[in-house]
Amino acid sequence: xxxxxxxxxxxxxxxxxxxxxxxxxxxxxxSENGLSLTQLRMLGILRDREPRMADLANRLGLxxxxxxxxxxRAEQRGLISRSVSEDDAxxxxxxxxxxxxxxxxxxxxxxxxxxxxxxxxxxxKEQKKLHKLLKKSLSPEEKVSQNEE
Amino acid sequence: xxxxxxxxxxxxxxxxxxxxxxxxxxxxxxSENGLSLTQLRMLGILRDREPRMADLANRLGLxxxxxxxxxxRAEQRGLISRSVSEDDAxxxxxxxxxxxxxxxxxxxxxxxxxxxxxxxxxxxKEQKKLHKLLKKSLSPEEKVSQNEE
DNA sequence: TATTGTTATACTCTATAACTATA
DNA sequence: TATAGTTATAGAGTATAACAATA
Numbered sequence: 588x589x590x591x592x593x594x595x596x597x598x599x600x601x602x603x604x605x606x607x608x609x610x611x612x613x614x615x616x617x618s619e620n621g622l623s624l625t626q627l628r629m630l631g632i633l634r635d636r637e638p639r640m641a642d643l644a645n646r647l648g649l650x651x652x653x654x655x656x657x658x659x660r661a662e663q664r665g666l667i668s669r670s671v672s673e674d675d676a677x678x679x680x681x682x683x684x685x686x687x688x689x690x691x692x693x694x695x696x697x698x699x700x701x702x703x704x705x706x707x708x709x710x711x712k713e714q715k716k717l718h719k720l721l722k723k724s725l726s727p728e729e730k731v732s733q734n735e736e
Numbered sequence: 737x738x739x740x741x742x743x744x745x746x747x748x749x750x751x752x753x754x755x756x757x758x759x760x761x762x763x764x765x766x767s768e769n770g771l772s773l774t775q776l777r778m779l780g781i782l783r784d785r786e787p788r789m790a791d792l793a794n795r796l797g798l799x800x801x802x803x804x805x806x807x808x809r810a811e812q813r814g815l816i817s818r819s820v821s822e823d824d825a826x827x828x829x830x831x832x833x834x835x836x837x838x839x840x841x842x843x844x845x846x847x848x849x850x851x852x853x854x855x856x857x858x859x860x861k862e863q864k865k866l867h868k869l870l871k872k873s874l875s876p877e878e879k880v881s882q883n884e885e
Numbered sequence: 886t887a888t889t890g891t892t893a894t895a896c897t898c899t900a901t902a903a904c905t906a907t908a
Numbered sequence: 909t910a911t912a913g914t915t916a917t918a919g920a921g922t923a924t925a926a927c928a929a930t931a
Contacts, residue, residue, distance in 0.1 A: 598863050599851050601870040602758055607777075608874065609755035611797070623897070628756075640913060648760070653899055655914055660897080677907045677912040702748050705873045714747050717869045720862055721750040724854045725757065772920070789890060802922055804891055809920080826889040826930045888931070897922080904915075 605705075612701040620694060625649075626661060630683065630691045633667065637682040666690060754854075761850040769843060774798075775810060779832065779840045782816065786831040815839060 610624070617627040625647065632638070632646055644654040658681055661667045666687035672678035683691060709717060759773070766776040774796065781787070781795055793803040807830055810816045815836035821827035832840060858866060 594860070594864060594867065595855060596848075598855060598867045598870075599848060601867060601874065602754070602851060602854065603762070603847070604874060605751070605870055606755045606758035606762070609751055610759050613752070613755070625898070641911090649898090650900055651913060652901080652915080656898075659914095672912095675908075675912080679913065698752070699745075699748060702751060705751065706744060706747060708872050708875055709869065711743070713869055713872070715743060716865065717873070718743065718747045718750060720858065720866045720869065721747075721754055723857050723862070724866070725750065725753060726857055774921070790888090798921090799923055800890060801892080801924080805921075808891095821889095824889080824931075828890065886931095889929085890927100891929100892927075893925085895923090897920105899920080900918090902916085904913100906912085906914100908909095908911075 609702065609705065612705075613698065616694060616697045616701050619697070620690065621664075625657060627694065629657060629661065630666065630687060630694065633681065633683045633687070634691050637680050639672065639678045639680055641678075643681055661687070758851065758854065761854075762847065765843060765846045765850050768846070769839065770813075771843075774806060776843065778806060778810065779815065779836060779843065782830065782832045782836070783840050786829045788821065788827045788829055790827075792830055810836075 613627060614624050617624045620627075622630070628647060629643065632643065638646070640654050640658065641651055643658075644651045647654070649657075658667065658669065662669060665684055667681055668684050669679050669681060672680055706714065762776060763773050766773045769776075771779070777796060778792065781792065787795070789803050789807065790800055792807075793800045796803070798806075807816065807818065811818060814833055817831055817833050818828050819831065821829055855863065
């Protein structure tokens, strides 16, 4: 069972709060660039891959039909392009266009600025400590199974 | 300007990653209860308030017209109720029903479970340290203004 | 006149189900 | 037959603009 303690509750609250403010920052960057948060994520994924539609949908946790619409709209804006797979004529690969690459770069810089208010209150040592703790918290290796102990 | 350093970039990456996994956890809890993430937030806000529509919209960062629809759907499900303000006949107050209160309580417990995988990799001392760092990072008091230095 | 909230309208995101083309 | 992707359809979330009721 999950213990209910004051300290843990405070941490949960802050993790939730941090999630909302950082997601709000990302949403703001998205809309300032005429993108949805999902499209922002999609561009981020495409920066170093040219996945199939199904792979992309999988990474974003979406249905393939949803993917078609998202890719349609980004393609109409000239940010990405589709191409038929050479291996399998049924499959479609998605890639950033030059314009899409440029936008993705600009967004990366904007995200850095958007996150600055959360980074700058911490000195360098604290930043490193936070980095370590978040890394450990996120570590998927030994994600505790939901068994009671 | 915002410095681009390896250490800071790693922290930004992790903050973004943490935001996505925690939001995913909250989204999962939401959908398991037949709610959208926005409705989850709305219930959370209403746990200790009976705000006006405009106040609620403001807290959620939404337009008042959007608020009408969200409240409509939650009201149809019997989770919240509307009442005309005694002070101002134009204003509508929103409150949780008994059913809404109960659901909000259940959700609180579910969120605790959903966040456990991120809490449990840390020992108690680390949890306290993370709590302190997040608190400092989030501290709104001296949010650095966007001036260059 | 100004403000509170709703309604009308439109677009994006999302899913399910049916479909087309290829394997 | 099975798989990859698209299309048709429907509902929720969102915003803008117009509106009704009240201040």
